[in-house]
Amino acid sequence: MTDDRILDKFDWRILDAVQQDGRLSLAALSDQVGLSKTPCQIRLKRLEEDGYITGYHARLNMRKVRKNxxxxxxxxxxxxxxxxxxxxxxxxxxxxxxxxxxxxxxxxxxxxxxxxxxxxxxxxxxxxxxxxxxxxxxxxxxxxxxxxxxxxxxxxxxxx
Known part of the structure; x- marks a missing residue:
């Protein structure tokens, strides 16, 4: 994991998009950030490998799971x-x-x-x-x- 890498506007857009919706398809993510699929996928994988993205999670309805x-x-x-x-x-x-x-x-x-x-x-x-x-x-x-x-x-x- 490298903490000294400079993120550009595309990296920030990817981070913003996946924190809002971790289930975005690669095609939707590519469209949203303004990159074609291959460069978008490479950047996403690098952000994961470098530790900027540490996981993907579902938000549960706490009332329904009786933990409210x-x-x-x-x-x-x-x-x-x-x-x-x-x-x-x-x-x-x-x-x-x-x-x-x-x-x-x-x-x-x-x-x-x-x-x-x-x-x-x-x-x-x-x-x-x-x-x-x-x-x-x-x-x-x-x-x-x-x-x-x-x-x-x-x-x-x-x-x-």
Whole structure:
């Protein structure tokens, strides 16, 4: 993977198109970015190989799959030495119900996003999984009342 490659407008257009719709056919992608199929396919493959594209995913209807209850959890650790952080990071990666984990600067150490069925299931996750993570000193839970916006990707308009 090379991080120093300069992307041109066609690369940015490809990235923008596939982040919006990963199921675009090569023909549709070629038309959308303004390249013929072969150069478009070569660029797409290179973007994948260089790690700019790390996968293709479907967006699921969380209500239909009964995972529409979302909570954010602030986590404070007992200590934040390298060893403590690495232990926490390793352990949190093993808990599938944690959708995202971000190390934070400020009044707490981590922000977790958990998606589950309901408050009852979340309470079990908190007591059985999150509070058992190494070094957890304190947690604060913030249930989501309504998801107002969920972006598909990032804005590349200044690169296009």
């Amino acid at each position: 209850y979302v909570v954010f959890i602030q986590v404070k650790l007992e200590a934040t030495s390298r060893r403590h952080l690495e232990q926490f990071n390793k352990a949190v990666r093993k808990i599938d119900v944690i959708q995202s984990c971000h190390m934070m600067a400020g009044g707490f150490d981590y922000l977790l996003k958990v998606r589950c069925r309901n408050m009852e299931e979340y309470r079990m996750i908190l007591t059985d999984d999150i509070n058992d993570l190494p070094g957890v000193y304190q947690t604060a839970t913030f249930p989501v009342m309504e998801e107002v916006k969920r972006a598909v990707g990032v804005d590349f308009s200044n690169q296009l």
